[in-house]
Amino acid sequence: MGAYPFTMNLLRIRYSEVLSHLPPEWAECCFPAIQKEVRDSNLKVVVLDDDPTGTQTVHNVPVLTHWSSSILRDELRDPLQVFYLLTNSRSLSEREAEDLAEEIGKNLVEASELSGRDFVVISRSDSTLRGHFPSEVEALARSLEKPFDGWLLIPFFEEGGRCTINDVHYLREGDWLTPVSETEFARDATFGFRHSNLRLWVEEKTHGKIRAESVHAISLADVRIGGPQQVKKRLLAVTEGAVCVVNAISTQDLQVFTLGLLQAEALGRRFLYRTAASFVPLRAGMSSRPLLAMEELGTNGSAGGLVVVGSHVPQTTIQLDNLLAQPGLQAIKVDADALCSDDRAALEVTRAIDSADSFLRRQVDVVIYTSRQRICGNDTQTNLAIGRRISEGIVSIVRAISVRPRYLLAKGGITSSDIATKALSVKRAIVLGQILPGVPVWRLGLESRYPGLAYIVFPGNVGRPEALSSIVEGLRSGPGG
Numbered sequence: 001m002g003a004y005p006f007t008m009n010l011l012r013i014r015y016s017e018v019l020s021h022l023p024p025e026w027a028e029c030c031f032p033a034i035q036k037e038v039r040d041s042n043l044k045v046v047v048l049d050d051d052p053t054g055t056q057t058v059h060n061v062p063v064l065t066h067w068s069s070s071i072l073r074d075e076l077r078d079p080l081q082v083f084y085l086l087t088n089s090r091s092l093s094e095r096e097a098e099d100l101a102e103e104i105g106k107n108l109v110e111a112s113e114l115s116g117r118d119f120v121v122i123s124r125s126d127s128t129l130r131g132h133f134p135s136e137v138e139a140l141a142r143s144l145e146k147p148f149d150g151w152l153l154i155p156f157f158e159e160g161g162r163c164t165i166n167d168v169h170y171l172r173e174g175d176w177l178t179p180v181s182e183t184e185f186a187r188d189a190t191f192g193f194r195h196s197n198l199r200l201w202v203e204e205k206t207h208g209k210i211r212a213e214s215v216h217a218i219s220l221a222d223v224r225i226g227g228p229q230q231v232k233k234r235l236l237a238v239t240e241g242a243v244c245v246v247n248a249i250s251t252q253d254l255q256v257f258t259l260g261l262l263q264a265e266a267l268g269r270r271f272l273y274r275t276a277a278s279f280v281p282l283r284a285g286m287s288s289r290p291l292l293a294m295e296e297l298g299t300n301g302s303a304g305g306l307v308v309v310g311s312h313v314p315q316t317t318i319q320l321d322n323l324l325a326q327p328g329l330q331a332i333k334v335d336a337d338a339l340c341s342d343d344r345a346a347l348e349v350t351r352a353i354d355s356a357d358s359f360l361r362r363q364v365d366v367v368i369y370t371s372r373q374r375i376c377g378n379d380t381q382t383n384l385a386i387g388r389r390i391s392e393g394i395v396s397i398v399r400a401i402s403v404r405p406r407y408l409l410a411k412g413g414i415t416s417s418d419i420a421t422k423a424l425s426v427k428r429a430i431v432l433g434q435i436l437p438g439v440p441v442w443r444l445g446l447e448s449r450y451p452g453l454a455y456i457v458f459p460g461n462v463g464r465p466e467a468l469s470s471i472v473e474g475l476r477s478g479p480g481g
Contacts, residue, residue, distance in 0.1 A: 012178045018165060018249070023224045025252045030228060030259040031282075037262035038081065038285035044119040045082040045284045046072075048104060048140070050090040050097075050131050051413030052420060053459035054124035055440040056159065057277040058082065059289050059433035063442060065421045067104050072111035076119060082284035084124075084431075088417035090131050090191075091391070093384055097132040098139040105143025120265075120273070122283065127157035127276035128180050128461060129169065130191035133205050137274050141241070148272045150216070150238035152261070153198060156248040157276035159438035160462050163249040167198050167217050184314055185461065189383040198245040216244035223247070223256045231260025235269060251278065258282040277438075292433045292441055294474045297454040299406045304330075304360045305475055306405035307468075308419060309369035310394055311412025311460030319468040320369055320411075326469050328476070330359040332368045339370075339393030340386060352397045360403040365472060368397060391418045398423040399449075407475055409456040411468065416457045424449045435471055438462040 047054065055063055063084040064071065075083045085104060089097040105121075112118055123140060125131035141148055156164055161172035162180075170177040171185075179196035180186055186193050195201040199212040216238050222230045238244045248254045258279070265271065273279065281288070299305070309320050324331050332355050338348035356366050370390060395418050398408075408424075410416035420426040420442075429442040435456060442455040456471065 012176050012182070015172055015175050015177050018177065022220060022249070025250060026224055026227050026256045028227070030252075030255040033228075034255065034259050034262060034282060035285040037259065037266065038283075041262070041266065042117070044076050044117055045122065045280070046108060046119050047082065047084045047122045047124050047280055048087050048089075048101070049084050049124045050126070050136070051088055052086050052417045052457045053413045053438075053440070053462070054277050054280070055084055055431045055442070055457065056434060056438045056459060056462070057281050058084075058284075058286060058431055058440075061286075061431045063429045063431060064427065066427050067107055069107045069110040069114065072107055073114040076111055076115040076117045081286065082280065086417060086421070088414065088421070089136060090126070091384070091387065091414045091417070092132075093381060094132050094135050097136045101136050101139040102143040105140050109143070109145055120271075120283070122273045122275055122280055124275060124277060124280065126185075126191075127155050127160050127162040128171065128183065128185035129155060129193060129201060130185060130188050132191075133274060134202075134210075137272060141272055144272075146270065148241055149269045150235070150241060150271050151243045152246060152271050152273050152275070153202070153243060154246040154248070154254075154257075154273065154275040154279050155198070156246070156254055157278045157438075158251050158254075159278065160276075160459075162276060164198065164245070164247045165220060165249055167219075167245050167247065168196050169198055169201075170196070190380050190387075202243050202245075210243060214242065216242055218244065218246045218257060218260075220247045220249065220253065223253050228256055228260040228263060231257050232263045232267075235261060235264040235271070236267070238269075238271075251282075254278060254282055289433055291437070292435045294435075296432065297407060297435070297441060297475070298452070299454055299475055301404065301406040302363060303403050303405050304363050305365045305407045305409070305472065306356070306360065306398075306401070307365070307367045307369075307409045307411070307472060308394060308398060308415060309367065309411040310391065310415030312370070313460045315463070316411055316460045318465045319463060320367075322465050323367060323469040323472060326473065328365065329472070330355070330364045330366045332356060332366060334368060334370050334393065334397070336371045336373070336390050340389050345393055349393055349396045349400070353400045356397070356401050357403050360401070360405055365476060366405075368394070370394065387414065391415060395419060395422045404450050404453070407454045407456065408450070409458055409468075409471065411458045412460040420455065420457075424453075424455070426455075429455065436463060436467055439467070439471070
């Protein structure tokens with residue numbers, strides 16, 4: 001089914017204009033049929049999340065930071081339909097990410113044999129196309145032993161305004177759609193790219209190994225006119241491990257696709273998914289729930305709240321500036337240059353620890369943030385090393401703070417992952433839900449440094465300018481605040 005000519009222009013376009021050229025959404029609600037297909041398959045959904053922000057669309061779901069065969073066996077036996085493995089692989093080198101994917105894949109195969117339950121794997125990554133692709137997915141596919149008919153590329157993420165039309169991936173802001181190659185995310189020092197057309201993006205990322213013309217696509221016309229049967233037909237034609245791009249502009253589009261996918265899988269087809277967060281709850285047949293109320297976080301306590309901001313994307317800096325303009329907060333700026341210096345790092349860390357302890361003890365909310373200038377090296381490996389050095393400094397600060405905060409909010413994917421695993425010793429947490437669209441809240445497990453603490457995982461590239469300050473203000477004035 002055909003494409004729409006307005007999407008050939010890789011400049012900003014109006015969302016309202018796009019809608020006027022599209023056929024209407026598929027009229028039938030597919031979700032009950034999706035839930036039935038999920039129940040009938042009895043496949044556990046395992047999400048390998050390359051940073052902890054991928055939990056931003058689910059609720060009542062466990063997140064694990066360890067993945068031995070015995071741990072995975074127990075999770076496969078658990079009646080819950082889905083669980084997450086926090087790999088944080090976006091902070092690793094490409095080779096480290098490959099090795100980790102292979103390790104998890106092999107452990108999953110062994111755990112499946114021990115538990116007697118089969119599974120499907122979602123490689124959850126960034127909705128703005130940053131991450132180790134294709135190497136991470138290739139390593140995972142090798143380790144899972146059985147061949148796949150195809151890889152499904154699904155970066156649609158409604159909560160963050162990401163949609164795909166005519167194979168071009170866009171960022172929506174108000175009534176404007178901007179091709180992602182024209183955003184700051186495409187200029188990422190480690191994972192930058194040139195193409196918004198996903199077929200061309202695959203060719204770019206595979207260095208020409210997979211040509212754009214060999215990439216399959218499920219179009220909006222397939223979804224909106226042909227419905228699940230047309231999607232199923234298209235997927236049955238995907239063979240020999242080919243890549244298939246999925247177009248979607250709404251959750252209804254993704255539901256139609258997911259039902260067609262499940263019907264194809266019921267016929268024996270096998271796919272590996274590389275997706276953003278919106279696909280996960282649909283593939284797991286998970287019903288939605290309202291946003292969390294402040295009182296559901298359980299932020300009782302006599303200390304202040306703690307906010308840690310490590311992300312450097314412009315969206316985060318705008319939100320941070322908005323937060324720091326609010327009264328009643330204590331801001332602690334940490335010099336990123338100092339954290340990268342052998343001579344100055346220890347002194348900078350100690351200064352931040354002492355200040356944070358003092359104010360948290362006096363019930364003052366504390367904001368620890370890294371200086372905003374970006375420190376860049378000459379190559380990808382150097383940039384990753386710089387990022388790790390800064391993150392290690394932030395982890396050292398949070399780990400050494402002696403006062404248990406009323407809550408902890410971490411801004412940025414790598415920041416929130418490293419704090420969870422290295423500063424708080426989290427091995428298993430439960431995702432309660434979302435406090436704002438795309439902003440998940442975890443309840444930390446008994447093994448963690450702060451059992452039962454509400455841990456807010458705030459992605460760097462999500463939320464309006466006032467989003468961060470609205471959460472802090474709500475937790476200050478609400479029950480327990």
